[in-house]
Amino acid sequence: MCTNKRKKWWGVMTESKALIKNPEGLLYYGAASGYAVLAYTLGFVGLFQDQLLVNLGATLLLAHGMTIAAYLIHECGHNLVFAHSRHNALLGRFMSWLCGAAYGTYEDMRYKHFRHHVDNDDAVWFDYDRFFEEHPLVTRVTRLLEWFYVPAHDLIMHTVMVFTSFVIPQRQKQRIRNVTVVVIRGSVFIALLALVPKVALLYALAYLIMMHVLRFMDSVQHDYPYNTTLFEYEKPPHKGDFEWEQRHTFSNPLSLKYPRLNWLTLNFGYHNAHHADMNVPWYRLPQLHYELSADDPKYVIPFVAQLKLYHRNRVERIHNPQPDDYPTGPDYLKVAQSGSGPIGGNAASFLTSF
Numbered sequence: 001m002c003t004n005k006r007k008k009w010w011g012v013m014t015e016s017k018a019l020i021k022n023p024e025g026l027l028y029y030g031a032a033s034g035y036a037v038l039a040y041t042l043g044f045v046g047l048f049q050d051q052l053l054v055n056l057g058a059t060l061l062l063a064h065g066m067t068i069a070a071y072l073i074h075e076c077g078h079n080l081v082f083a084h085s086r087h088n089a090l091l092g093r094f095m096s097w098l099c100g101a102a103y104g105t106y107e108d109m110r111y112k113h114f115r116h117h118v119d120n121d122d123a124v125w126f127d128y129d130r131f132f133e134e135h136p137l138v139t140r141v142t143r144l145l146e147w148f149y150v151p152a153h154d155l156i157m158h159t160v161m162v163f164t165s166f167v168i169p170q171r172q173k174q175r176i177r178n179v180t181v182v183v184i185r186g187s188v189f190i191a192l193l194a195l196v197p198k199v200a201l202l203y204a205l206a207y208l209i210m211m212h213v214l215r216f217m218d219s220v221q222h223d224y225p226y227n228t229t230l231f232e233y234e235k236p237p238h239k240g241d242f243e244w245e246q247r248h249t250f251s252n253p254l255s256l257k258y259p260r261l262n263w264l265t266l267n268f269g270y271h272n273a274h275h276a277d278m279n280v281p282w283y284r285l286p287q288l289h290y291e292l293s294a295d296d297p298k299y300v301i302p303f304v305a306q307l308k309l310y311h312r313n314r315v316e317r318i319h320n321p322q323p324d325d326y327p328t329g330p331d332y333l334k335v336a337q338s339g340s341g342p343i344g345g346n347a348a349s350f351l352t353s354f
Contacts, residue, residue, distance in 0.1 A: 021083045021281075028283040029081045032068055032266065033091065039065025040098050043206065047199040059202045063209035064264070069098035070214060071266040071282070074350055077110040080281045100207060101351040103181050104164045105174060108353035112230060116350075117278050119236035120245045122226040125168060125354040126160060128153070128347060132319035143315050151211045153318050157352045158211070168354055170231050213265065214351070216310055219344040220301055221271045223248050223332040225322050230354065242276075247329045249275045250336065251289065252301040259286050272299070301336045308339030317346050 046058025076092030145152035165178035192200040253269035270285040335341035
């Protein structure tokens, strides 16, 4: 009897190991995925309640559930969850529905993000600096909204994402899928807006909070501008240059003293570690960061400095092409650590695959 139980247990464990890329990933990715689904579900249900405090707590919980879902897409994109890429793709696509990024394809998000890693570049299609130059009224409205902490710049990016097959010529073949997603998600949101407008508005607020979190983490992690080479490939000048990559990548953990606080963003702030080895899962990044830097604070951007930069530059970074004297490398890190200076970027989210 005991032998049979042991055989069954061993069979389950062997099957799990064959499915999951790393044995401990069953715990960490299982917990993160379960949390994302549970937080989304409980948060959404909480929006329907009559108590204001419950509504506020539910909005924050929903926003964080969507944030974790977004970071799980990133993990799936690197094939870190499952042993086979097709299983990573299935989970990544599911999470894209949770965090509102399903209008474009998972494969497009993954391709653009891998170009970022392989090319040591930010390869894009949408030249938003040029867009703002050509549409001064839109620029003024965007800056006004950003002054009030409305992530208008990211809303423009996400609007392009929603209508991706109509805006980006190279993605016209995705039109049926794109329209299907728009109809499904749009119908649900319109129904909520008509029947329970409070729920629709609080959902929108949760979505805006997710946008803020994602771009807050992205905003200071690199010092180089984007290049419009996503569909017109040009050989990147720094492709394969590990030293250059590390010199122009910056880590912004939420805390070194209390490392588990970084679980709130699946350790995404350990960015030098992630770029040193993009095959390391989120739960091992703190150890790799320690091996690279011995947790010396001089190698990271403190959380308070991040907040100052995010606040002070929220309007200026909307349309702010890098001047010739823009700080880079160690100079960028010093400016960032001071919490002052016109540095930082916008709209670099891996969810917007253009």
